[in-house]
């Protein structure tokens with residue numbers, strides 16, 4: 001099965017390129033194709049089809065987007081070395097027997113940052129007035145690049161196999177649909193899952209995990225599920241609708257996804273009732289046995305002074321109000337962020353994850369919602385804290401003699417959103433003898449494993 005992976009720019013922030021430059025140590029064939037919404041179907045180009053252009057080994061092929069003066073439409077202009085080729089409003093498909101170096105984007109590799117390098121066909125096309133690039137390759141080859149970045153090869157093979165099936169499923173059905181971009185998934189961890197192409201070196205463990213689960217994906221009602229995963233859930237995973245908003249409508253909470261329900265990481269599956277602040281504290285302090293308890297991220301603490309909070313939180317809230325996080329920040333009637341007086345967590349999910357936090361200030365109470373936005377709220381550059389490791393937190397606040405907040409201690413569990421598969425938990429279950437099918441059934445309630 002083929003998959004079209006949208007390649008982002010060097011900063012991994014956008015699929016919009018201004019120029020694409022590529023080369024190969026072997027000869028390349030370029031086909032000019034009509035625009036198509038589904039790039040994978042473009043690979044219907046047969047071996048007998050005549051290429052539009054042949055690029056010699058080592059020669060550069062450059063594509064730029066330009067606005068045509070006559071029609072005002074955005075078209076592609078290509079160059080074979082210095083030779084200008086006819087323009088198109090369709091798509092250039094480039095393929096060869098060697099890997100393709102994309103010189104216009106850079107990716108971190110084993111020997112530092114290098115030009116990106118891929119095995120597969122490269123499609124260059126236009127979307128919304130920008131040049132887009134997609135790599136079209138076999139789903140399992142894509143997965144090899146993903147696994148390297150997403151799970152250490154030192155993990156137990158059954159944990160890596162569980163991750164392989166989840167990441168393969170995610171490649172077919174990412175949370176933010178890329179249908180409008182003409183691709184299945186993108187290569188950035190800021191949006192989907194990281195895929196570094198050939199700059200990442202595959203390991204025998206990753207290859208074995210892919211081979212032993214070949215073509216397997218998780219489905220629910222005959223469709224690939226949203227196979228979310230994170231690093232460490234800290235003893236209990238969380239329900240999807242308590243952490244994420246609906247990617248299409250922005251609605252929070254979104255409709256529930258029955259296969260993404262929080263589960264305790266204990267053998268007896270006792271309901272730990274962690275939505276209660278008291279029980280969450282007890283769980284943190286008593287450290288009961290859970291399969292992920294060996295992780296360095298299982299339990300953590302952050303200590304912030306009133307000065308730390310006063311110097312950063314105001315600016316963070318202002319920044320949030322200007323970007324995509326704005327719908328999850330509710331201002332008091334004054335609209336002002338005054339001196340911070342106290343914090344309160346009025347709503348928690350099944351794992352204890354904060355769904356909402358209140359910040360009482362001298363000018364009114366602010367409400368901040370959603371797991372990642374709550375983690376961002378505590379950004380403290382002075383303490384090199386970009387965001388909290390998780391939102392599974394409880395707070396201890398100290399006040400001075402005048403009743404002003406003097407310090408805040410944040411105790412937390414886990415690293416990441418904790419929805420779906422958690423890698424340190426999968427590792428724990430694997431070490432206890434669980435096979436990957438059992439691990440996946442544990443994290444994705446009611447989902448089936450099927451071959452694509």
Ligand SMILES: [Zn+2]
Pocket residue numbers: 174176178185186187188191192193
């Ligand atoms: Zn993406």
